[in-house]
Amino acid sequence: MVSPAAERGRAVRERLLNAAAELIPERSWAAVSTRILAERAGVTPSVVHYHFPSLQSLLNEAATSRMRQLLAGLYELLETTRTPAEAIETMLASADEYTGADATSLLFVEAYLASTRDDDLRERIAGVVAEFRQRFGAWLERHGVPAPFETAAVLAASLDGVLLHRGLGLKANAPSAVLLRLVSASPEEERQCEQ
Amino acid sequence: MVSPAAERGRAVRERLLNAAAELIPERSWAAVSTRILAERAGVTPSVVHYHFPSLQSLLNEAATSRMRQLLAGLYELLETTRTPAEAIETMLASADEYTGADATSLLFVEAYLASTRDDDLRERIAGVVAEFRQRFGAWLERHGVPAPFETAAVLAASLDGVLLHRGLGLKANAPSAVLLRLVSASPEEERQCEQ
DNA sequence: TCCCTACTAGGGCGATCGCCCTGTACGACT
DNA sequence: AGTCGTACAGGGCGATCGCCCTAGTAGGGA
Numbered sequence: 001m002v003s004p005a006a007e008r009g010r011a012v013r014e015r016l017l018n019a020a021a022e023l024i025p026e027r028s029w030a031a032v033s034t035r036i037l038a039e040r041a042g043v044t045p046s047v048v049h050y051h052f053p054s055l056q057s058l059l060n061e062a063a064t065s066r067m068r069q070l071l072a073g074l075y076e077l078l079e080t081t082r083t084p085a086e087a088i089e090t091m092l093a094s095a096d097e098y099t100g101a102d103a104t105s106l107l108f109v110e111a112y113l114a115s116t117r118d119d120d121l122r123e124r125i126a127g128v129v130a131e132f133r134q135r136f137g138a139w140l141e142r143h144g145v146p147a148p149f150e151t152a153a154v155l156a157a158s159l160d161g162v163l164l165h166r167g168l169g170l171k172a173n174a175p176s177a178v179l180l181r182l183v184s185a186s187p188e189e190e191r192q193c194e195q
Numbered sequence: 196m197v198s199p200a201a202e203r204g205r206a207v208r209e210r211l212l213n214a215a216a217e218l219i220p221e222r223s224w225a226a227v228s229t230r231i232l233a234e235r236a237g238v239t240p241s242v243v244h245y246h247f248p249s250l251q252s253l254l255n256e257a258a259t260s261r262m263r264q265l266l267a268g269l270y271e272l273l274e275t276t277r278t279p280a281e282a283i284e285t286m287l288a289s290a291d292e293y294t295g296a297d298a299t300s301l302l303f304v305e306a307y308l309a310s311t312r313d314d315d316l317r318e319r320i321a322g323v324v325a326e327f328r329q330r331f332g333a334w335l336e337r338h339g340v341p342a343p344f345e346t347a348a349v350l351a352a353s354l355d356g357v358l359l360h361r362g363l364g365l366k367a368n369a370p371s372a373v374l375l376r377l378v379s380a381s382p383e384e385e386r387q388c389e390q
Numbered sequence: 391t392c393c394c395t396a397c398t399a400g401g402g403c404g405a406t407c408g409c410c411c412t413g414t415a416c417g418a419c420t
Numbered sequence: 421a422g423t424c425g426t427a428c429a430g431g432g433c434g435a436t437c438g439c440c441c442t443a444g445t446a447g448g449g450a
Contacts, residue, residue, distance in 0.1 A: 003417065003418065003426080004416095004417075005416075005417065005418095005425095005426060005427055005428095006426070006427085008427075008428095009426075009427055009428090012427085012428090028225060028308070028309075028312065030223060030225040030226060031225060033406075033407065033408080034407080034408065034409080035406080035407085043428080043429095044428070044429050044430075045408095045409095045429095045430095046409090046410085046411095046428075046429065046430075046431090047427080047428060047429085048408095048409095049408085049409060049410080050426095050427070050428070051427095054408080054409085055408065055409090100311075101311045106308070106311060109304065109307070109308055109359075110308065112304070112359050112360075112362065112363065113223070113301070113304055113305065113308060115362070115363060116295075116296045116301060116362050117223065122363060122364060125363055126363045126364050126365055129360065129363060129365060130365055133365070147372060147373060150370065150372065150373050151373050153360070153365070153370070154353065154357065154370045154373040154374060156356075156360065157353060157356035157357040157359065157360045157370070158349065158352060158353040158356050158357075159356065160356040160359055160360065161351075161352035161353050161354065161355040161356025161357070161359065162349065162352040162353075162356070164304075164307050164352065164355055164356065164359070165324065165348070165351065165352040165355065167307065167310070167311050168307065168310060168317060168320055168321045168324060169317060169321050170321055170324060170325055170328070170348070175345065175348070175349045175352070177342060177345065178342055178345050178346050178349040179349060181376050198395090198396075198446095198447065198448065199447070201396065201397085203396095204396070204397055204398090207397085207398090228436075228437065228438080229437080229438065229439080230436080230437085238398075238399095239398065239399050239400075240399095240400095240438095240439095241398075241399070241400075241401090241439090241440085241441095242397080242398060242399085243438095243439095244438085244439060244440080245396095245397070245398075246397095249438080249439085250438065250439090
């Protein structure tokens with residue numbers, strides 16, 4: 001059994017993590033300060049350093065847990081598909097909900113960038129992304145895609161890249177038609193196997 | 196004829212831009228301050244606001260001019276190739292010089308991210324990237340690649356995405372073998388046109 | 391010679407930053 | 421009832437921030 005105070009403390013910790021996951025995309029990683037964070041979570045600034053050793057460690061935990069959560073959901077979605085082509089279309093359809101300037105996309109890119117300057121964060125994120133790549137690669141392998149793990153890596157990277165460019169306001173129209181060629185021998189091209 | 200003072204001023208302005216292009220990847224976009232910048236350029240902090248209306252505008256100009264310069268060089272490199280497959284291999288070979296955590300890669304990602312919070316910067320960068328996509332797409336069209344502009348967009352985005360992931364320390368081994376399928380009908384696959 | 395323009399140096403203002411220190415409220419134990 | 425430990429509030433410290441203001445310097449045109 002836990003004391004009510006401990007339970008409240010756990011809830012406050014959770015609120016701080018959620019506030020961080022909101023504020024990182026809103027204001028950029030470096031612009032999330034203890035004051036802003038505490039205000040969003042409805043606590044006083046000193047509470048931040050009570051629950052976390054540093055602001056960095058709070059941001060690291062908030063970002064990685066959100067990323068792990070989202071990639072797990074994406075993989076579950078992919079598992080419901082039956083062919084690699086369907087998987088790519090599903091993946092890109094789910095990506096269509098993101099503008100590249102939305103909270104989720106920005107959280108990923110902010111985290112990628114921050115990880116180049118924080119070894120702990122880099123290892124955490126590398127683990128999360130590697131796990132997704134490995135699971136997706138294994139799925140592609142089971143479905144007969146050649147070079148499955150390399151393809152999974154390129155697809156994951158392309159997805160991030162497409163969202164990155166989409167954030168610029170450049171229209172990235174229907175990349176699925178192009179990316180589908182990664183898993184099938186040019187299905188709807190006019191010239192087929194002339195080589 | 197220009198006065199020697201004006202010429203010196205122009206040189207100082209150039210040094211400030213170069214210092215900014217160095218410091219953005221080094222310390223992150225938000226961490227480039229007028230003091231640090233001035234120190235790197237060998238001038239006093241107040242000089243920054245003499246040559247530029249604001250720190251933001253300095254960073255915007257530094258980032259976009261570097262990006263334009265680099266993409267122009269990349270396109271020139273692509274123009275020396277003869278087939279789309281060779282172009283992709285050349286592009287990825289040149290990307291192999293980047294670790295994803297190097298100055299150039301980080302400058303791009305930092306600029307992408309900063310552009311989501313600055314309309315002026317977003318328009319500048321969108322113009323630079325759109326120009327590259329357009330020129331590369333026209334090249335692909337001339338070489339018979341289907342959906343050339345979409346393919347160019349996806350390739351450009353994938354390139355950025357691969358570098359983004361590479362910065363995590365995840366090995367992205369030889370993505371060229373995978374991306375080559377974008378421009379040819381699965382050249383070395385075991386099963387060919389069984390569909 | 392004098393002025394005028396372009397460039398640079400120095401200092402300062404108000405604001406914000408991460409983090410620390412101290413004091414307090416309060417339920418759980420002996 | 422008294423003690424203790426956990427969770428939070430408030431204030432402050434030193435540092436850094438972008439930007440502004442003023443004074444000073446140097447070379448070209450009148």
